[in-house]
Amino acid sequence: MGIIKVENIRVFAYHGCLQEETKIGSDYRVDLQVEANLQTSSKTDKLIDTVDYVFLNRIIKDEMAIPAQLLETVAKRILNRIFNEDKLVKKATVWVSKLNPPIGGDVEKVTIKMTDKRKK
Numbered sequence: 001m002g003i004i005k006v007e008n009i010r011v012f013a014y015h016g017c018l019q020e021e022t023k024i025g026s027d028y029r030v031d032l033q034v035e036a037n038l039q040t041s042s043k044t045d046k047l048i049d050t051v052d053y054v055f056l057n058r059i060i061k062d063e064m065a066i067p068a069q070l071l072e073t074v075a076k077r078i079l080n081r082i083f084n085e086d087k088l089v090k091k092a093t094v095w096v097s098k099l100n101p102p103i104g105g106d107v108e109k110v111t112i113k114m115t116d117k118r119k120k
Helices: 019-024 039-044 053-064 071-085
Strands: 002-013 026-036 089-099 109-117
Touching: 002 053, 026 053, 026 071, 053 071, 071 089, 071 109
Parallel strands: none
Antiparallel strands: 002 026, 026 089, 089 109
16 A cells, blocks of 8 residues: 655635635645555556546545535545545545634634545
8 A cells, every 4th residue: 555645735715604704715725645555556657557646636626616614524525526536545534724714813724634445
């Protein structure tokens, strides 16, 4: 097994429980780690034999563009798409962070972390 990380993906999105959040939007950071067998690709040097991080980035941007009240909902959508669209991924962890959240204090970010494994 091997690990591929895509880190510090910055997006602007419209998630939140407050009506203002869904209108004015916020800055977000997403980090992703996937586990897959990278032995074949290490030998063939072919993109088709690995998990394409451009593909992973596109899934994150697509799912972040769909408004949700909870970051957990967005994280689960990201994980579902990864497992549905790339059969090489065995396990994935996603961190979704809302930067400067409107919670009445000087808070850099709020982050949720979600992990899932491929169902047999």
